[in-house]
Amino acid sequence: MAKILIVDDEKSIRYTLRDILEYEKYGVDEAKDGEEALDLLTKNHYDVVLCDIKMPKMDGLELLAKAVELGKDTQFIMISAHGNIETAVEATKKGAFDFIQKPPDLNRLLLTVRNALDKSNLVTETKVLKKKISKTYDIVGESETIRRVKEAIEKVAPTEARVLITGANGTGKELVARWLHEKSARAGAPLVEVNCAAIPSELIESELFGHEKGSFTSAVKQRIGKFEQASGGTLFLDEIGDMSLPAQAKVLRALQEHKITRVGGEKEIRVNVRVIAATNKDLRAEIGANRFREDLYHRLGVILIHVPPLNNRRDDIPLLVDRFLRDIAEDYGSVPKPIQPPALDYLRTLDWTGNIRELRNVVERLVIMSSAEITEEDAQTYAGVRSM
Numbered sequence: 001m002a003k004i005l006i007v008d009d010e011k012s013i014r015y016t017l018r019d020i021l022e023y024e025k026y027g028v029d030e031a032k033d034g035e036e037a038l039d040l041l042t043k044n045h046y047d048v049v050l051c052d053i054k055m056p057k058m059d060g061l062e063l064l065a066k067a068v069e070l071g072k073d074t075q076f077i078m079i080s081a082h083g084n085i086e087t088a089v090e091a092t093k094k095g096a097f098d099f100i101q102k103p104p105d106l107n108r109l110l111l112t113v114r115n116a117l118d119k120s121n122l123v124t125e126t127k128v129l130k131k132k133i134s135k136t137y138d139i140v141g142e143s144e145t146i147r148r149v150k151e152a153i154e155k156v157a158p159t160e161a162r163v164l165i166t167g168a169n170g171t172g173k174e175l176v177a178r179w180l181h182e183k184s185a186r187a188g189a190p191l192v193e194v195n196c197a198a199i200p201s202e203l204i205e206s207e208l209f210g211h212e213k214g215s216f217t218s219a220v221k222q223r224i225g226k227f228e229q230a231s232g233g234t235l236f237l238d239e240i241g242d243m244s245l246p247a248q249a250k251v252l253r254a255l256q257e258h259k260i261t262r263v264g265g266e267k268e269i270r271v272n273v274r275v276i277a278a279t280n281k282d283l284r285a286e287i288g289a290n291r292f293r294e295d296l297y298h299r300l301g302v303i304l305i306h307v308p309p310l311n312n313r314r315d316d317i318p319l320l321v322d323r324f325l326r327d328i329a330e331d332y333g334s335v336p337k338p339i340q341p342p343a344l345d346y347l348r349t350l351d352w353t354g355n356i357r358e359l360r361n362v363v364e365r366l367v368i369m370s371s372a373e374i375t376e377e378d379a380q381t382y383a384g385v386r387s388m
Contacts, residue, residue, distance in 0.1 A: 003027040007037040008052040034058025047120045053080040068095045075116035141316035145308040157183035164300045165278040167307030170357030173278040181234040189233030197239035204247045215264020227260045231271045241281035252296045310352040324363040342376035
């Protein structure tokens with residue numbers, strides 16, 4: 001429900017506007033002057049403020065200026081019986097969404113409120129998208145095992161060498177792949193990710209190499225595959241151990257010749273791709289069971305980087321928990337919740353079969369279920385894992 005704040009020193013105006021807006025299913029708060037409104041704006045989030053200009057203590061334009069100083073994205077609609085063009089222009093320059101004269105026309109008022117809400121939602125969505133795009137995840141940890149991983153990334157990333165990342169589910173193989181791309185000369189080009197385990201074997205070739213229109217029953221139009229999408233950049237083949245043998249053969253050819261052919265097509269297409277692969281399987285064992293091609297393994301594994309399980313780097317758990325607490329607080333729009341040292345000590349004793357992914361889930365659960373701070377009792381109650 002959209003939240004609207006009405007700021008006016010006339011009680012009858014506030015009552016009338018509240019009645020209209022609540023009928024339209026908006027949540028409404030009131031303030032009788034600018035100072036009271038500023039206090040409410042500091043404590044709460046409002047999508048729109050309907051604000052009188054002439055008020056005691058603090059006028060509407062001053063309130064608008066202070067809201068802008070606070071970094072509020074709230075859309076201000078200024079309302080005044082004494083308005084003129086100069087006042088409207090001044091209000092707009094200070095950041096107001098619109099200006100309406102008293103007594104307001106009901107249809108004009110509701111239309112302006114809806115437009116202001118649309119802008120408010122657009123601003124919020126834009127901020128969320130920018131945060132997602134700009135957000136970079138560090139490889140957190142100071143243990144010897146994770147230090148070796150970081151050193152390998154620094155050495156390998158600037159080269160064109162193919163990398164095979166191994167490790168159990170949830171250890172952060174995707175993060176290693178992302179940093180290999182970010183620190184490479186290809187960082188300005190796309191990083192295209194393919195989860196080989198999530199794509200049915202009959203569709204994997206079309207996903208990787210694309211297809212021509214009419215090449216099979218559901219091919220109603222031409223499709224560009226991941227190899228072409230990643231050309232000039234990096235292709236990350238996650239869980240490559242789950243790829244079918246026919247698809248493996250085509251990937252091997254693409255790596256050898258730097259060319260692909262779309263499903264149902266004849267034309268060879270040259271691609272310039274650096275391939276990084278990851279797996280949670282023992283590919284040597286898969287080769288022995290005739291489920292993975294040995295020649296593809298050697299093509300992919302120019303450099304091998306093993307990401308250790310969380311149980312092998314328990315000293316990093318406090319650093320990881322601290323990072324997760326800050327990330328979760330940012331996602332929730334709150335301050336990081338403190339965690340008591342005994343609670344951290346308890347988390348270090350647990351068997352983390354789900355690795356870092358499981359730890360992150362547990363930290364979020366503790367943030368939600370605990371009170372002012374996370375105690376050892378909270379950790380024992382809500383960790384949901386069995387101690388060693």
